[in-house]
Amino acid sequence: MDYYNKSISELYILFNSSKNGLTKSAVEINKRKFGINQIENKKEKNLFIKILNQLKDFMVIILFIAAIISFITGYLSGKIDYIEPIVIISIIVINAIIGVIQEEKASKAIDALKKISSPHSKIYRDNKIQNILSKDLVVGDIIILESGDLVAADVRLIESNSLYTDESSLTGESIPVLKEAEIIINKDTPISEQKNMLISSSLITSGNGIGIITAVGMNSQIGKIAKTLQNNPKELTPLQKRLNNVSKYLGIGAIIICFVIFLTGILEGRPIIDMLMISISLAVAAIPEGLIAIVTIVLAIGVSKMVRHNVIVRKLQAVETLGCATVICSDKTGTLTQNKMKVKKVYIPFDILDSNEYISSKILLFGALCNNSKFSNNKILNSNPTDKALFEAFIYSNKNNDFILNNYKRILEIPFSSNTKHMTTVYKYKNNYLTISKGAVDKLLNKCSHYYYKNKLIKIDKSFQDKIYIINKEMSEKSLRVITICYKETNKIPDKKNLDSNLIFCGLVGIIDPPRLEVKKSISLCKSAGIRTVMITGDHIITAKAIANELNILSNGKILSGEEIEKLSNEKLKQEVKITNVFARVTPEDKLRIVKSFKENGEIVAMTGDGVNDAPALRYSDIGCAMGITGTEVAKNAADIILTDDNFSSIVTAVKFGRGIYDNIKRCIHFLLSSNIGEIITILFAFLVKLPTPLLPIHLLWVNLVTDSFPALALGAERVQNNVMERKPLSKNKGLFSDGMLINIVTEGLMIGLLALLSFYIGYSYYSIEVGRTMCFTVLSLSQIFHSFNMRSENSIFKIGLLSNIYLNISFVVCCALQISVVSIKELSLIFKVSVLNINQWSLVLLLSIMPIIVVEISKYFTTKKKYSFN
Ligand code: ADP
Ligand code: MG
Numbered sequence: 001m002d003y004y005n006k007s008i009s010e011l012y013i014l015f016n017s018s019k020n021g022l023t024k025s026a027v028e029i030n031k032r033k034f035g036i037n038q039i040e041n042k043k044e045k046n047l048f049i050k051i052l053n054q055l056k057d058f059m060v061i062i063l064f065i066a067a068i069i070s071f072i073t074g075y076l077s078g079k080i081d082y083i084e085p086i087v088i089i090s091i092i093v094i095n096a097i098i099g100v101i102q103e104e105k106a107s108k109a110i111d112a113l114k115k116i117s118s119p120h121s122k123i124y125r126d127n128k129i130q131n132i133l134s135k136d137l138v139v140g141d142i143i144i145l146e147s148g149d150l151v152a153a154d155v156r157l158i159e160s161n162s163l164y165t166d167e168s169s170l171t172g173e174s175i176p177v178l179k180e181a182e183i184i185i186n187k188d189t190p191i192s193e194q195k196n197m198l199i200s201s202s203l204i205t206s207g208n209g210i211g212i213i214t215a216v217g218m219n220s221q222i223g224k225i226a227k228t229l230q231n232n233p234k235e236l237t238p239l240q241k242r243l244n245n246v247s248k249y250l251g252i253g254a255i256i257i258c259f260v261i262f263l264t265g266i267l268e269g270r271p272i273i274d275m276l277m278i279s280i281s282l283a284v285a286a287i288p289e290g291l292i293a294i295v296t297i298v299l300a301i302g303v304s305k306m307v308r309h310n311v312i313v314r315k316l317q318a319v320e321t322l323g324c325a326t327v328i329c330s331d332k333t334g335t336l337t338q339n340k341m342k343v344k345k346v347y348i349p350f351d352i353l354d355s356n357e358y359i360s361s362k363i364l365l366f367g368a369l370c371n372n373s374k375f376s377n378n379k380i381l382n383s384n385p386t387d388k389a390l391f392e393a394f395i396y397s398n399k400n401n402d403f404i405l406n407n408y409k410r411i412l413e414i415p416f417s418s419n420t421k422h423m424t425t426v427y428k429y430k431n432n433y434l435t436i437s438k439g440a441v442d443k444l445l446n447k448c449s450h451y452y453y454k455n456k457l458i459k460i461d462k463s464f465q466d467k468i469y470i471i472n473k474e475m476s477e478k479s480l481r482v483i484t485i486c487y488k489e490t491n492k493i494p495d496k497k498n499l500d501s502n503l504i505f506c507g508l509v510g511i512i513d514p515p516r517l518e519v520k521k522s523i524s525l526c527k528s529a530g531i532r533t534v535m536i537t538g539d540h541i542i543t544a545k546a547i548a549n550e551l552n553i554l555s556n557g558k559i560l561s562g563e564e565i566e567k568l569s570n571e572k573l574k575q576e577v578k579i580t581n582v583f584a585r586v587t588p589e590d591k592l593r594i595v596k597s598f599k600e601n602g603e604i605v606a607m608t609g610d611g612v613n614d615a616p617a618l619r620y621s622d623i624g625c626a627m628g629i630t631g632t633e634v635a636k637n638a639a640d641i642i643l644t645d646d647n648f649s650s651i652v653t654a655v656k657f658g659r660g661i662y663d664n665i666k667r668c669i670h671f672l673l674s675s676n677i678g679e680i681i682t683i684l685f686a687f688l689v690k691l692p693t694p695l696l697p698i699h700l701l702w703v704n705l706v707t708d709s710f711p712a713l714a715l716g717a718e719r720v721q722n723n724v725m726e727r728k729p730l731s732k733n734k735g736l737f738s739d740g741m742l743i744n745i746v747t748e749g750l751m752i753g754l755l756a757l758l759s760f761y762i763g764y765s766y767y768s769i770e771v772g773r774t775m776c777f778t779v780l781s782l783s784q785i786f787h788s789f790n791m792r793s794e795n796s797i798f799k800i801g802l803l804s805n806i807y808l809n810i811s812f813v814v815c816c817a818l819q820i821s822v823v824s825i826k827e828l829s830l831i832f833k834v835s836v837l838n839i840n841q842w843s844l845v846l847l848l849s850i851m852p853i854i855v856v857e858i859s860k861y862f863t864t865k866k867k868y869s870f871n
Helices: 008-014 024-034 047-055 058-076 083-116 221-229 238-267 272-286 291-307 317-322 362-369 385-395 401-405 441-447 462-477 517-528 541-550 562-567 570-576 588-600 612-620 633-638 648-688 697-707 709-716 722-726 741-766 769-790 806-824 826-831 839-863
Strands: 120-125 128-133 142-146 154-166 177-179 203-215 311-313 327-331 342-348 351-354 374-376 379-381 409-414 422-429 432-439 448-453 456-459 480-490 503-512 532-536 558-561 580-584 605-609 623-627 641-643
Touching: 008 154, 008 203, 047 083, 058 083, 058 272, 058 697, 083 291, 083 697, 083 826, 142 154, 154 409, 203 612, 238 272, 238 291, 238 317, 238 648, 272 648, 272 697, 291 311, 291 317, 291 648, 291 709, 311 648, 317 623, 317 648, 327 588, 327 648, 342 362, 342 385, 342 462, 362 385, 362 401, 362 432, 362 480, 362 503, 379 385, 385 401, 385 480, 385 503, 432 441, 441 448, 441 462, 441 480, 441 503, 462 480, 462 503, 462 541, 480 541, 517 532, 517 648, 517 722, 532 541, 541 558, 541 580, 558 562, 562 580, 562 588, 570 588, 588 605, 588 612, 605 612, 605 648, 612 623, 612 633, 623 633, 641 648, 648 697, 648 709, 648 722, 648 741, 648 769, 697 709, 697 769, 697 806, 709 769, 709 806, 741 769, 741 839, 769 806, 769 839, 806 826
Parallel strands: 327 532, 327 605, 448 503, 532 580, 558 580, 605 623, 623 641
Antiparallel strands: 120 128, 120 142, 142 203, 154 177, 154 203, 311 641, 342 351, 342 503, 374 379, 409 422, 422 432, 432 480, 448 456, 480 503
């Protein structure tokens, strides 16, 4: 459409809008007329397809083969028996359905996370500024755009200030493009040349502006090409991938062993039917059916819990990486400090004034002019805390201040950026032009040529500069963030190129931003957890030092400034980051180099960021943490996690959760695999000592899919233990099974297998094969249920409280009840081919089943004197 060469008033009429935004009813009308701001997704798969998808699984195929073979064995042995294959297939189908339900739940939980972390837009509606989800934008909305915003729909600019956008998501060209509201454009200009239009999905790299939305959703530029962009398959986390492989290898291994056993058996002259039976049982025993589904669910439960602790996980794999973090690089402002900035001191040549003495000074007026805060309904609207503090100081120092500001008409703005560290505005006042700059002392002072003292204009010399630097240092040492304010008056519009020259130095403003109290504790927690905390800030080196000392970050580390970093070679910087705890006056580019150096040193880096320019560093770090409150949409989009309260302590909580969730996943894996090994051992040893097969496939399936999965899930919900922060970070290169976990899995499996086999042997020799199998089946199932309690901690379970994981207790009761029903209710016992046990047999079964706890408790008694070795 040709919105680019229509006038704004035409567009207002066209879209039923005005400069105050749409009215409520107009929103509804435009929604119906022009659609909603959503890219249509591909059709949801229906339930049946989803279940079929589950059945495609490699393991399920083996199980199906097992069912078929079981049918054939029944057929071959002469007694045509449909029950077993039917039960096997039903268990598979039920399992698939449960799988779908669980996955659905897990993905709902993750979708919910996506929703809270999805982009927002600031708009005018009903003459009020509102922050809404970008997907709720409609055509005609008046959108407010600031640097760092993601443009969520196509926009025609109404007003703009040095507005640059990055349209690389659409054009691939990442050099920012200047956009201008006032420009007049001829008809038939191609999209790339429409300088007064913003394209959906582009991002604002600097400047600000206001615009009217002209197209949303599928009608926007991005919507038009969206069809080709759809279809991004779900990505698995590294852990999930690794587990996929583990299961695959286990399955393949099982098939090979089955084959070998089958052949040996046949060669030894054993009946084919027996051999088939043993082989299938073995295959069923070896496959950890629930493993992957359970890990996914544990992850989903974990990230849902993290939301309540102010951490939104955007990428699931961050959970795993969090547990491995060795360095946290944190912003100062807002993350380590409270972001409640307040003007504390003002310096005007040659006096330092306290808060009640500077009321009528010109410096406050200039601070409020060179500023993007607005005063409405007695509230200050702003997202930049530094600006807000300056604005507040002016507004609340006198009555009618609001009114004074209205005498000045802004004609130009060069916005603040972390690279230039200052901001400049030009105002028309009466017949003159007033240029005001505010920013870092070291960036602005050498652009000033004069200052006023007692109404006399005096030239700035070296000694004056030195004096200002000393004042700056004194204020910084008191943890104040120091802003210089300077200005010039001209009777012509100043040349844009020389805006910042020949300025008149007005003074310094010292802003206090107290450190967050809880951060100190979090930092010492990090220390005990083997994690280094490093401060990275754009603020002055001395302010940074003062705050770092207050928070115990500096200890005996070094401070490096951006200037020094620039001079260091990559190789040298790699050495320096090992001993540097504070980086001050850095630019976003320095940030990226710092992360790179840490990573090259083999560290796992968590990095915080909020600005547009922080996106590369956030992406490059192992765990990019964006700020939920002050963060730009661009930073959020690049991050792995979002801290909804901007608080450093929340990163530490996230690390704690990362470690805890990883532990829980390990608990599940440990439990499920040791159970599987127990089953393999039972079957294999029985074969080796030439006993009849002690377990039928159906028994194994029951144990694997029913009585094992509840405790496994319950283990996944184990509370994060406090001692997770007392050990060193997990090593990323260390495999899942390092540190003796594999040995534990095998020995515990051996124990369970031997117990089950023993019960079979006794039942078989003293009673009958049926009794033997029943006892073996029950011991296997119950001993694993008991064994699940062993997984909870490396300490005695009596120490951490037997009842402290409520889910495990529920799973205990449910699983025992299920198992007892299967062997006691007549109809069920027929299906499972078991017999009802008498009191003696039950006593023996219970005695054997409880053994895993006794044995593991004894071994824990001897090993816990060594350090916690669950990782
Ligand atoms: P950080 O967030 O790491 O503390 P910033 O990049 O926000 O650092 O700020 C760096 C420096 O830029 C500050 O020390 C200050 O001198 C200057 N500055 C910060 N905010 C503004 C602003 N809104 N306008 C002008 N200058 C600013
Ligand atoms: Mg900042």
